[in-house]
Amino acid sequence: MNADGSTPWRSAEDRDAERQSKREAVLTTAVRFFNARGFHATNLDDVARRLKVTKPTIYHYFSSKEEILFECVRRGLAAIRDVAETAQAAGGRGADRLEALMREYALVMTRDFGMCVSRTPDAQLGPESRRKFRALKRDIHAILQGVIADGMADGSLRPGNPLLAANTVAGALNWVAIWYDPKGRMSPEDIADGMVATLMSGLKDTTP
């Protein structure tokens, strides 16, 4: 028996969990390199060195460099899709759901996997992954556009072109991933709240 009452032999679950946590470590290390240097400029030897292992070790957990990138963007997109679906399903008028969606979207873009989505051009992936990547982005865009269209229909949003409005919103939010600096003055919440307010109310002053 061990000091803490457990055996020194790890169970199958323990080993499986350890494997998962190592996979995880590869992903979080790699995504930071990708975000800092770009996919092509990142080499797996550097990632491996940072993890204090060698390159072939990484290949025990992923079958290719691209699979690592794809898993990163998949996670980022999953996070965005979650916030989009949650907001879409929430009650209230279109404007309220849009506000919630934008706020949470902005927060995701300040985190590693979210940043990776915005910084990864489709062309960076092979044909198969690119197809999936685009499909996921289309889904999210459809939800965003749908919520905006709902708001325009229920009178809570100014009438207009929902596609263009969605692209404007997506642009402002995705760009957060480019300029956000964790060491900067603005917290993710500051950014999210301020950006939502600006996009909803506009820049122009409307006081009489």
Place this chain on the structure above:
Amino acid sequence: MNADGSTPWRSAEDRDAERQSKREAVLTTAVRFFNARGFHATNLDDVARRLKVTKPTIYHYFSSKEEILFECVRRGLAAIRDVAETAQAAGGRGADRLEALMREYALVMTRDFGMCVSRTPDAQLGPESRRKFRALKRDIHAILQGVIADGMADGSLRPGNPLLAANTVAGALNWVAIWYDPKGRMSPEDIADGMVATLMSGLKDTTP
């Protein structure tokens, strides 16, 4: 004498002009590859083949692949800076100057060199070029932020955080370079006008 009354021997100016036009051809061909595939995924042999020459020929006009990229982003940034400075110097209240700036900025982002700016991360360039690249972007951002601050001060824009507002605007506009499709339904002018209206007036409906 030639049929058109000129000599078959080209003057020094003609030869110089020809050289410039060849340099130009390299740039416009390269920038399209960069925009379509990304800098690292573009190889100069493909660019050369498209121009019906070979790679060493390109090296008679540019000293490195990076110099080509830098010249592309330099042109894009120059175009943006021009519209920013013109708008800044124009008369009128902050809101009016901001509107003009945003509209012209959006138009630049639908063109090759403008797109290249938004699609090129700093990390893609070497230390020296990166320094210049960032400095130019900072200048433009300062103008944008300044115009917004002016508008907030003169009462034409809603009071708020000029930095955050500038980032929101820049994000929406820069993102145009990612999704704009020349073969799509929306013309650059449609996009520019619609986006300016959305950003200025906001998404929320404010009719009583």
Place this chain on the structure above:
DNA sequence: TTTTCTCTATACTCACCGGTAACAACCTGT
């Protein structure tokens, strides 16, 4: 005419990096 300069091609070097082969150490279950 001869020399020189500009432009272009052929044919190459060389470094980098994604990916693999082979093997060793170590658990774990039989």
Place this chain on the structure above:
DNA sequence: ACAGGTTGTTACCGGTGAGTATAGAGAAAA
């Protein structure tokens, strides 16, 4: 004890692509 799976290593392969050495053709200058 032993077989088999997992995890890691060292040492390597092979493709790719930036950049270059060299030479030749043609125009321009001397």
